[in-house]
């Protein structure tokens with residue numbers, strides 16, 4: 001499933017960035033970035049804001065997060081639950097599984113659908 005996990009430091013840095021960008025009452029969508037979502041959950045108890053986050057992810061192990069887990073397959077980029085309204089997230093962070101044009105184009109459709117404007121797109125490659 002092309003799963004490459006962030007280090008603790010990277011996940012924390014990305015979580016802090018999306019929290020800052022979302023604002024005190026913001027909504028964050030994490031697309032194929034479960035480590036960032038998990039870090040946001042870890043930080044929840046240390047925060048006084050009312051930021052909320054959802055995880056859109058293919059790996060059903062993350063269903064353990066309950067209602068905040070949304071099954072997502074980039075092959076069907078706009079096949080989303082009705083309650084995920086267009087332009088309803090203050091920031092969308094995405095780390096697509098593949099760097100192919102096909103995958104990035106499809107994920108871009110999801111990102112554009114969900115975001116009010118802010119996007120944090122992460123990619124990586126083997127050294």
Ligand SMILES: C[S@@+](CC[C@H](N)C(=O)[O-])C[C@H]1O[C@@H](n2cnc3c(N)ncnc32)[C@H](O)[C@@H]1O
Nearest residue numbers: 001004005006032033034035058073074095097
């Ligand atoms: C490169 S990893 C990014 C993970 C990120 N670095 C992290 O630590 O959270 C790609 C992610 O895409 C997910 N994925 C795999 N196949 C997918 C698909 N068909 N649609 C959407 N996401 C998929 C993987 O489960 C994984 O979480």
